[in-house]
Amino acid sequence: MLEIKNLHARIADDGAEILRGIDLTVKPGEVHAIMGPNGSGKSTLSYILAGKEDYEVTEGDILFNGESILEMAPEERASAGVFLAFQYPIEIPGVATMTFLKTAMNAQRKARGEEELSTPEFMRRVKDKAGELQVTMDMLKRPLNVGFSGGEKKRAEILQMALLEPSLCVLDETDSGLDIDALRVVADGVNKLRSPERSSIVITHYQRLLDHIVPDVVHVLSKGRIVKTGGKELALELEKNGYAEFVGAAA
Amino acid sequence: MNMEPRGMETHAETEIAELFDKLHQDLPGATDVSRSREAAFAAFRQNGLPHRRVEDWKYSDLRNRLKSVPGFAARRDDTAAAAILAAAGDVYGAVDRYRLVIVDGQFHAGLSDLTALAAEGAVVRPLAEALADEGAELFEVPEIAADNAAVGLNAIFCADGLVLTIADKARLSKPVEIVHALSGDAPVSTAERVVVKAGAGSEVTLLETFVGGTEGSFANSVSDFRVASGAKLVAARLQTEAAGTTHVGTALVTQAEDSAVKLIGAGIGAGFARHQSFVRFAGENARADLLGITMVRGGQHVDQTLVVDHAVPHCDSRELFKTVVDDDAKGVFQGKIIVRPHAQKTDGQMMTQSLLLSEHADMALKPELEIFADDVQCAHGATSGQIDEDLLFYLRARGIPEAEARTLLVLAFLSEAVEEIGDEVVVEAFEERIRSWLSAKE
Numbered sequence: 001m002l003e004i005k006n007l008h009a010r011i012a013d014d015g016a017e018i019l020r021g022i023d024l025t026v027k028p029g030e031v032h033a034i035m036g037p038n039g040s041g042k043s044t045l046s047y048i049l050a051g052k053e054d055y056e057v058t059e060g061d062i063l064f065n066g067e068s069i070l071e072m073a074p075e076e077r078a079s080a081g082v083f084l085a086f087q088y089p090i091e092i093p094g095v096a097t098m099t100f101l102k103t104a105m106n107a108q109r110k111a112r113g114e115e116e117l118s119t120p121e122f123m124r125r126v127k128d129k130a131g132e133l134q135v136t137m138d139m140l141k142r143p144l145n146v147g148f149s150g151g152e153k154k155r156a157e158i159l160q161m162a163l164l165e166p167s168l169c170v171l172d173e174t175d176s177g178l179d180i181d182a183l184r185v186v187a188d189g190v191n192k193l194r195s196p197e198r199s200s201i202v203i204t205h206y207q208r209l210l211d212h213i214v215p216d217v218v219h220v221l222s223k224g225r226i227v228k229t230g231g232k233e234l235a236l237e238l239e240k241n242g243y244a245e246f247v248g249a250a251a
Numbered sequence: 252m253n254m255e256p257r258g259m260e261t262h263a264e265t266e267i268a269e270l271f272d273k274l275h276q277d278l279p280g281a282t283d284v285s286r287s288r289e290a291a292f293a294a295f296r297q298n299g300l301p302h303r304r305v306e307d308w309k310y311s312d313l314r315n316r317l318k319s320v321p322g323f324a325a326r327r328d329d330t331a332a333a334a335i336l337a338a339a340g341d342v343y344g345a346v347d348r349y350r351l352v353i354v355d356g357q358f359h360a361g362l363s364d365l366t367a368l369a370a371e372g373a374v375v376r377p378l379a380e381a382l383a384d385e386g387a388e389l390f391e392v393p394e395i396a397a398d399n400a401a402v403g404l405n406a407i408f409c410a411d412g413l414v415l416t417i418a419d420k421a422r423l424s425k426p427v428e429i430v431h432a433l434s435g436d437a438p439v440s441t442a443e444r445v446v447v448k449a450g451a452g453s454e455v456t457l458l459e460t461f462v463g464g465t466e467g468s469f470a471n472s473v474s475d476f477r478v479a480s481g482a483k484l485v486a487a488r489l490q491t492e493a494a495g496t497t498h499v500g501t502a503l504v505t506q507a508e509d510s511a512v513k514l515i516g517a518g519i520g521a522g523f524a525r526h527q528s529f530v531r532f533a534g535e536n537a538r539a540d541l542l543g544i545t546m547v548r549g550g551q552h553v554d555q556t557l558v559v560d561h562a563v564p565h566c567d568s569r570e571l572f573k574t575v576v577d578d579d580a581k582g583v584f585q586g587k588i589i590v591r592p593h594a595q596k597t598d599g600q601m602m603t604q605s606l607l608l609s610e611h612a613d614m615a616l617k618p619e620l621e622i623f624a625d626d627v628q629c630a631h632g633a634t635s636g637q638i639d640e641d642l643l644f645y646l647r648a649r650g651i652p653e654a655e656a657r658t659l660l661v662l663a664f665l666s667e668a669v670e671e672i673g674d675e676v677v678v679e680a681f682e683e684r685i686r687s688w689l690s691a692k693e
Contacts, residue, residue, distance in 0.1 A: 074647035075648075078648055086645065090642055092645070093667075094663025094665075099659075105650075107652060164649065
């Protein structure tokens with residue numbers, strides 16, 4: 001599904017190196033958690049997977065279903081099945097949420113050579129998924145993410161994910177800013193999408209989210225490198241002892 | 252006006268003087284109208300065409316733009332006028348409305364819906380005819396526009412147009428479209444004037460469209476809205492003239508007490524366009540909403556200039572102007588709110604925002620407040636920015652191709668002004684123009 005090989009990357013503007021040789025393989029159906037302290041490169045990794053142009057890959061490669069995606073535009077990656085749930089979903093005043101959803105779904109379908117969705121079919125899908133994620137019609141009538149609470153924004157991200165049906169879900173600190181009830185709704189939404197063909201990378205600071213979205217593999221990222229890999233029990237260990245031991249090891 | 256000696260007369264200025272010599276004997280109107288024209292011509296001889304050293308025209312140098320002034324078209328028969336009208340395109344397509352047709356500056360009663368309008372209490376007269384018996388009163392303008400060079404130039408040559416008189420309390424069941432069509436075959440100059448007298452308590456929606464034209468056309472129209480007490484007037488002005496056209500369009504608004512005016516302007520066409528609005532509150536508790544949408548690209552230059560004169564207390568004015576500038580184009584916004592010494596409880600709010608889509612796009616913003624009363628609320632804001640890269644990335648990360656994502660964001664930028672329009676017919680027509688502008692980008 002996804003193979004990241006010796007990935008080095010820096011910020012395009014100032015040349016600051018953020019990722020210093022990441023190796024990561026995610027097989028179909030697996031959920032990988034990436035944990036690590038602030039500044040370790042977690043969000044950068046998620047942006048690079050989605051194709052943000054603020055970063056420059058200086059070495060290594062990212063293979064998605066066996067093909068390099070480094071030269072692909074963000075929209076091409078999205079249509080190929082990569083989805084990034086943003087840590088801070090962006091408010092876009094003036095773009096109606098429904099217009100946005102329909103435009104995105106049909107753009108991806110068009111890119112894959114599929115028929116565009118009819119309006120009734122689109123509406124049916126939105127209503128089904130929105131209900132499960134407690135996204136109200138009132139929210140859908142507003143401009144994209146405008147006036148949404150933190151929790152509403154995260155639910156709206158997962159709604160987009162459910163509608164776009166990606167094969168690789170990258171969740172960047174989806175738990176930040178969520179209370180325990182909202183966390184459960186979001187986690188349930190993610191768990192519903194688990195399937196043998198769909199993989200996820202869950203980026204988080206805290207063990208808490210991993211109680212709900214149970215990972216197959218846990219990685220610790222520090223200073224742009226993966227310094228430790230283990231099973232789900234590694235997350236518990238980190239929760240108890242903190243990152244100090246691993247951060248030290250990488251220095 | 253000032254003692255600064257004028258430079259060399261330009262070719263266009265010489266042509267204007269020659270045109271006046273040739274035409275003035277035959278221009279319509281009684282003696283007082285002739286005197287108005289003579290006075291306007293004397294001012295023109297002294298000042299010439301407005302240029303960048305005249306403060307009001309600092310960013311839009313009409314003298315430099317006008318290399319040559321084509322002649323005024325002879326009046327065409329209705330068949331020829333209908334052909335020009337058809338070639339210029341129908342902006343409102345299937346919308347059920349009354350039409351009043353002006354082609355190359357001449358009003359065509361035979362192509363207009365006069366009988367049906369009269370049945371609703373709205374009487375239309377050709378301006379040429381009205382000038383003969385109503386006289387120079389039709390050329391009177393608010394003080395804030397009295398020295399305006401373009402309005403003066405219109406008075407010199409104005410040969411026709413129309414006077415629309417709406418009876419007190421008349422509520423027109425359909426919008427009235429006033430089409431200003433320019434011939435696309437050969438350049439002409441025009442100087443028509445539309446005078447709308449909205450009676451007390453009347454309600455009307457006017458759709459003014461400015462269409463057609465060709466390389467070298469010079470359109471200089473004045474629309475004068477005189478709004479009586481309690482009347483509600485919406486005037487949506489949509490300018491989509493051909494690329495080589497020079498367009499100067501002036502809206503004059505005088506509002507009596509308790510009246511409400513919404514003046515909506517979209518400037519999309521013409522190579523060089525100046526849209527001017529002058530609003531004067533003459534009675535208390537009146538409200539004016541001014542909305543502007545300007546979209547320019549290529550080498551276009553489009554100017555939105557407005558002056559709102561709070562001459563009396565207790566009036567509200569709202570201005571929201573959005574400008575999108577691409578390529579090497581230039582946008583200009585000049586907005587002035589004047590609050591006279593006794594105009595207490597004035598509430599005036601002006602906002603202008605521009606979105607620059609290219610490195611070389613240029614925008615000049617000049618908001619001004621002149622406040623002489625002490626118990627007022629006035630504010631202005633001006634912003635200029637580019638497409639937000641984070642928003643663009645978010646849309647692209649959801650699979651929306653870059654060009655489509657940019658279009659969505661431009662529409663989002665304009666949406667606030669579009670939503671304020673309110674009238675569905677106008678919203679649809681404007682959105683269609685905006686979308687076709689955006690999709691025309693290679």
